[in-house]
Amino acid sequence: MKKIIITIASTLLLCSCAQAQGSWWLFPGKKDKKENVQATQKESESLKTTVIEEARDSISTDADEQWLDGRSDDVKVALVLPFNAVQKPSSNYLEMYSGALLALRDLGNRGINIKLHVFDSSSEEYALNKDTLNSMDLVIGPVDYNGLSEVTSILGRTRMVISPLEPKAASLLDTNDNIIQSPVGWARQVDVMVEWLEQETSLGDQVIVIRDASLKGAGEQSSYLMDKLSAAGVLFRTVNSIKDIQNIKHTHYRVLIASDDDSFITKEVKEIGIAASIHNNITLYSTSRFRNCVGPDVFDLYTANTRMAATYYVDYDSEAVKRFILEYRSIFQSEPGSFAFQGYDIMKYYLSAYSSLGRRWFTKLPTFPGKGLQSDFIFSTKNGDGRENTAVRKVVYSPDLSISLR
Missing domain, CATH: 3.40.50 (Rossmann fold)
Structure with a gap:
């Protein structure tokens, strides 16, 4: 059976108050919307079910088939983001987390079993554990330069960390063999x-x-x-x-x-x-x-x-983007922003690469281009030893107030 296994590391995100708060940090949105959602739940239950089923059925397999080769080995992934879950949770990073969850669901539907461990890098309890990190197949985050530098220093050479948001982290490629730079620099x-x-x-x-x-x-x-x-x-x-x-x-x-x-x-x-x-x-x-x-x-x-x-551009006329927005609204009761698209693109591309390319997958990224919802992925041995994303979207603003991609 095709399935997805998501294991949330309770060490950091699931604080003592998480049981009561889980409904809103797992599904980002304003807490005062909860009563309205419950009040209309019976009326919208049938509609939401139909919408979700239709959206899932309409997912194009073409893009997924170019990423996956049918391997189903379990993949252990660490997602390190500054959620600030104990105090006032960050809406941006909860949104990014939600987008990542949708990517994991889609990958699970394609036959990849994934164990996700989530870490709140803004928590007072956050501390890097060498054994824990090296037990992961892939580490996504932290989002800041210093955090990424620290993680790369304790990871083994065959364990890769993905820089998801910090363009300046590209300079770490010169001194570290275990980092992949996803955002394209200026x-x-x-x-x-x-x-x-x-x-x-x-x-x-x-x-x-x-x-x-x-x-x-x-x-x-x-x-x-x-x-x-x-x-x-x-x-x-x-x-x-x-x-x-x-x-x-x-x-x-x-x-x-x-x-x-x-x-x-x-x-x-x-x-x-x-x-x-x-x-x-x-x-x-x-x-x-x-x-x-x-x-x-x-x-x-x-x-x-x-x-x-x-570096980023969302084409809202794209059918894939329309499907994503429809599903995101239905599941999380809010509108997806750029962080949601980023979470989805990064999680889907790099786990697809890991699953499809096999051992030393990170050395084969130049043979594995990808097109995301908001950003693309093109690697070349001429840039960062094949570990620096070079994909840039060409966006045209026209006087008739239209936007197009070249």
Whole structure:
């Protein structure tokens, strides 16, 4: 029988009050919703059952079959997240945990038996145990640089730890053989952005780099971009602001911003959006940092016809995403956010790789690309000895307020 075995380590998460609190930390959502859910339970029971059954039946097997080869050996996994379960639980990490649970269910339905051990790294009782960690086949987390460094120092060379959220942890690959870097760092995003610029630049186009000359703005990322453009042989001219361009009709301007100052980026994105809406001949190239800088006001990204090299992007038109959202709502009584998608993608991809690739699976990741709901997985021996994810999604913001993937 296909099944999934989930063992929650009581040492850390199941505190003395967990019995009373379990219903809400296992299924994240506001506690005051509980009474409403119970009141409508009889009315919605039949509908929810039908929805869940239909969603499960509609799960596409194509993507799963490319990840799994039918092996059914038990896999022991440690999930280390800062739940803060004893005090005020973190909604983000409970959401990530919930997404991971859905991945485990789907993997179980495909024939993988999994024992999950969950650790709250924010608990006062949290302490690393060498024997416990080395009994795991896979460790996902912690989420911070120092925590990851500590875990890698006590794990054996054949036990791998997955860095699930911290881009800066990529530097640990240079000194540790037992870490896999899942989130894609800013340098790789810049690489993809410049390659994209080269592919789209035509004869007669002008490449403009808006360069921040301030001490705060002239940092590591700005310097890397300038070096990358020069190394690629891209012809460009620098200005202090988009306002410095004397816009010429029938000339297309391809614009980049070289700055490490978020406020400068925000200001220039707005100015570029205004100029693009007037002249309709500007394309902005960016990384996912720009999305964080502008916050909820993304209108200027649309008007600037932005090309964004992004680590994460959820395509809500995707059938797989629609199914996931439907199931998440039905089971957890809340809307999935980016942490839920991340938990699902990471748990599913790496356990699939472990199951499919066999011994020393982590050396074979370059042969095992994966497409997730929010992020993708592509490994190359040229990056981090094959242990650094290089997959970047190309997102296009169009003036008609649509978003598409390239």
